[in-house]
Amino acid sequence: MEPIALCAQARCIKLVLTNSDGVLTDNGVYYSARGEEMKRFSIRDGMGVERLRNKGIATGIISGETSPSVVKRAHKLRITELHLGVKDKAAQLREILLRHQLQPNEVAFIGDDTNDVEIMQLVGLAACPADATDVARNVAHFQCAVRGGHGCFRELAEFIIASQTADSPGRQRVFLERQLLRSLP
Numbered sequence: 001m002e003p004i005a006l007c008a009q010a011r012c013i014k015l016v017l018t019n020s021d022g023v024l025t026d027n028g029v030y031y032s033a034r035g036e037e038m039k040r041f042s043i044r045d046g047m048g049v050e051r052l053r054n055k056g057i058a059t060g061i062i063s064g065e066t067s068p069s070v071v072k073r074a075h076k077l078r079i080t081e082l083h084l085g086v087k088d089k090a091a092q093l094r095e096i097l098l099r100h101q102l103q104p105n106e107v108a109f110i111g112d113d114t115n116d117v118e119i120m121q122l123v124g125l126a127a128c129p130a131d132a133t134d135v136a137r138n139v140a141h142f143q144c145a146v147r148g149g150h151g152c153f154r155e156l157a158e159f160i161i162a163s164q165t166a167d168s169p170g171r172q173r174v175f176l177e178r179q180l181l182r183s184l185p
Contacts, residue, residue, distance in 0.1 A: 001141040009125050009141070010163035014106040016052055017081070017093070017119075018153055020063040020070045022112035023129055026149030039069040042150055048157030049077045055161055060096065062089050064115050089119040110156050112136050112148055127156045 030038040060081025074082045105124030112132040120126035120139045128140040129152035144152035
């Protein structure tokens with residue numbers, strides 16, 4: 001997607017959905033004899049969720065995994081659109097669109113792997129972390145300069161916010177140009 005079209009698309013976004021592992025986390029998990037113990041989340045990504053909410057943009061998580069850590073993180077961030085154990089993310093997206101009366105072009109999704117590609121192809125703005133798999137990178141409109149679990153969600157959030165913000169156009173233009181140069185496939 002060309003930079004001008006990418007900015008125009010970002011201006012339409014009303015909902016940002018994300019995968020969890022590999023986007024909100026660094027794709028690692030710590031196990032003990034009792035099972036999953038911990039995942040690492042970026043505080044910067046949490047601020048991205050809050051900043052989007054303050055701009056009237058909703059957020060949600062769609063993950064193929066079922067993880068108590070993700071439930072706790074979503075609760076802390078006040079994310080109510082939480083869908084875990086989802087094997088058909090495209091079907092989940094259709095349900096969300098219907099319930100919220102949104103069009104696909106009003107949704108952004110950030111994912112990092114094969115199981116995210118189908119939903120990435122359906123939304124208006126598809127993004128991926130810097131360390132996403134090639135298959136996810138190939139369908140992403142926006143490639144973050146930051147790796148999963150290290151603020152890539154925040155990077156996408158700031159791009160969307162800057163695209164939708166009319167004030168301080170000079171700073172906005174510089175920010176957008178810098179982001180676009182780093183993010184184009």
